[in-house]
Each structure stands twice: as structure tokens, then as C-alpha cells.
Amino acid sequence: MSESAAADPLAAEAVLAANEAFYAAVEAGDLDALRAVWSDAEGSVCVHPGTAPIHGTPAVLRSWALVMASTDYIQFFLTDVAVTVADGVAAVTCTENVLTSTGAGAGGQAAEAPFRGGRARAVNAFTRVDGRWRMWLHQASPVGSDLL
Amino acid sequence: MSESAAADPLAAEAVLAANEAFYAAVEAGDLDALRAVWSDAEGSVCVHPGTAPIHGTPAVLRSWALVMASTDYIQFFLTDVAVTVADGVAAVTCTENVLTSTGAGAGGQAAEAPFRGGRARAVNAFTRVDGRWRMWLHQASPVGSDLL
Numbered sequence: 001m002s003e004s005a006a007a008d009p010l011a012a013e014a015v016l017a018a019n020e021a022f023y024a025a026v027e028a029g030d031l032d033a034l035r036a037v038w039s040d041a042e043g044s045v046c047v048h049p050g051t052a053p054i055h056g057t058p059a060v061l062r063s064w065a066l067v068m069a070s071t072d073y074i075q076f077f078l079t080d081v082a083v084t085v086a087d088g089v090a091a092v093t094c095t096e097n098v099l100t101s102t103g104a105g106a107g108g109q110a111a112e113a114p115f116r117g118g119r120a121r122a123v124n125a126f127t128r129v130d131g132r133w134r135m136w137l138h139q140a141s142p143v144g145s146d147l148l
Numbered sequence: 149m150s151e152s153a154a155a156d157p158l159a160a161e162a163v164l165a166a167n168e169a170f171y172a173a174v175e176a177g178d179l180d181a182l183r184a185v186w187s188d189a190e191g192s193v194c195v196h197p198g199t200a201p202i203h204g205t206p207a208v209l210r211s212w213a214l215v216m217a218s219t220d221y222i223q224f225f226l227t228d229v230a231v232t233v234a235d236g237v238a239a240v241t242c243t244e245n246v247l248t249s250t251g252a253g254a255g256g257q258a259a260e261a262p263f264r265g266g267r268a269r270a271v272n273a274f275t276r277v278d279g280r281w282r283m284w285l286h287q288a289s290p291v292g293s294d295l296l
Contacts, residue, residue, distance in 0.1 A: 039234070041234035041235065042232065042234065043232030043233055043234035043237070043238065043239060044232075044234075045232060045239045045241055045271060047241070047269055047271060047287075047289060049289070050269075050289070050290075050291050051269075052228065052269065053228075053230065053241035053269065053271065055230060055232055055241070056232075080200065080201075082201065082203060084190065084191030084192075084193060084203055084204075085191055086187070086189035086190065086191035086192075086275065086284065087189065087275065087277075088236060088237075088275075089191070089236075089237055089273075089275055089284065090191065091191060091193050091285060093193055093195070093201035093203070121195055121198075121199075121200065121201065123193060123195060123201065123271075123285065123287050125237075125273060125285060127234065127235065127236075127237055129235075136234065136237065137239060137271065137273060137285075139195075139271050139287050139289060140289075141195060141197070141198070141287060141288075141289035141290065142198075142289065142290060143198050
């Protein structure tokens with residue numbers, strides 16, 4: 001945790017709670033909860049690993065709807081979580097350790113459910129809107145496992 | 149360019165100018181110019197491709213000093229540039245097409261100067277400080293060439 005976060009622990013706590021709400025919404029496949037996390041501002045940006053940036057919250061939410069619709073199971077184990085707070089903006093950086101399953105496999109047998117693991121370096125930026133921190137930018141960078 | 153940028157073309161222009169100043173400073177190896185681009189706020193964050201986030205402008209500038217010291221030549225060709233402006237924050241997304249040379253090679257012969265190309269998806273976020281847009285977050289995600 002940075003000095004600026006330490007200087008304003010309540011803001012840092014609120015930002016971390018918003019960050020957790022983001023991942024919880026994706027894990028639950030809850031688009032309404034995800035919409036509540038993201039800023040309504042037109043300037044929001046989302047970069048999924050290895051893809052082009054998506055601009056604007058409506059398009060960003062559609063991209064997450066696609067992610068959630070195409071995964072039976074997704075769970076994020078966050079490590080290296082750090083939060084910084086500046087004037088009205090805040091950023092959480094973390095390593096996303098992602099466990100996913102896209103279904104029971106071609107044979108339809110539960111025993112073959114193909115769980116997969118992945119990692120990404122994420123930065124989540126928030127702005128304070130009406131006293132509440134809302135996500136304005138999410139970028140997840142793919143990483144080589146040897147780089148972590 | 150997003151609708152929000154179109155709604156405030158002067159702000160969008162100023163943000164794009166700050167973005168260009170950032171890349172020009174790195175290309176010129178000018179640490180003072182780079183310092184002028186970055187926010188003084190403690191909460192700044194920089195994620196180079198495939199590496200851990202760096203927190204705080206002093207550490208961020210040191211990382212760029214290392215990049216500049218270890219490259220004889222670096223040039224950025226930016227494509228897919230888009231800018232969005234919200235309340236006091238702005239983001240520029242772009243593809244960095246990077247041409248670098250780390251020197252004349254082991255043999256010291258100019259003819260063998262090993263130029264290399266690379267690409268990254270970058271998001272540069274800015275906050276407005278005393279009427280000036282300053283960089284607060286830079287993240288460059290590595291991309292597979294087949295994903296662009």
C-alpha cells in the first residue's frame with residue numbers, strides 16, 4: 001500500500017471494496033452488479049488481455065457479458081494488491097490469478113471439465129462520483145509466468 | 149475519438165499534446181521533459197510490458213531512465229490513437245509500434261546495429277493539475293501480432 005493510501009485509509013478501503021465488488025460481479029456473472037461498479041462517464045476504457053481497447057461503459061459491459069456468457073466458471077485469486085489514491089482518482093494494481101472453466105468438454109462429462117489457469121497484471125482505476133468510487137479504467141496485461 | 153472527446157475538443161487536444169510530449173521525451177532520452185509530463189501525485193502507476201506495476205513518480209521515472217539508458221535509439225509510431233475525457237481525468241489509448249536499437253552489436257560495427265520492432269497496447273491516463281494535463285498512469289500490454 002502506498003504512502004498516499006496510508007494517508008487516507010478510509011478512501012483506500014472504499015477503493016478496495018469497489019475493486020472487490022468488480023471481481024465478485026464477474027465471478028457471479030451479475031451484469032447489474034457490474035453496471036453498478038462501472039462509471040457512467042463516457043470516457044471509460046477496458047483492455048482485456050491482448051485485445052484492443054474498448055471505449056465507453058455500454059461497450060465495456062457488453063464485452064464482460066460475453067466473457068461471463070462464455071465461461072461456466074470463473075474465479076479470481078488476487079495477489080500483489082496495492083492501492084493508491086490521489087485527488088479524486090485512485091488505482092488498484094493486482095495480479096489476477098484466474099481459474100476458469102468453459103464447460104464439461106466435448107463429451108459432456110463432468111469429470112473432464114477443463115479447468116484452466118491464467119495470470120494477468122491488472123490496473124483498475126476509479127473516480128469518485130457523488131461520494132462513491134466507480135471503475136473508470138480496467139486493463140489486464142498478459143504476463144509470462146517467468147516474469148512474475 | 150469518443151463522443152466525450154468530441155464534446156470537449158480543446159481538452160482532447162491538450163490531452164493528446166501531453167501524450168505526444170510523453171513519447172517525445174522518451175525518444176529524446178530527456179528525463180527532465182519526462183518529469184514535466186508525469187504528475188507529482190504519489191499515486192501514479194506505470195506498468196511496462198510484462199512487468200510488475202511501479203508505484204510513485206520517482207520510481208516510475210527511474211524505470212524510464214533505465215529504459216532510456218539501455219537503448220541507443222527508440223522511436224514510437226502510434227496507431228489507433230483514441231482519447232476520452234471525463235471529469236478531470238482523461239485517457240489516451242494507442243498501439244505503440246516501437247523501433248529500438250540497443251547499440252551497434254557485439255562487434256561494434258554500425259552495419260550490424262540490431263534494430264528491433266515491437267508492439268504494445270497502451271493506456272495513458274491523465275489528471276488535470278493546475279489547468280495542465282499530467283500523466284498519472286501508463287500501462288503497456290504486450291500483444292501477439294495475430295491479435296492486432
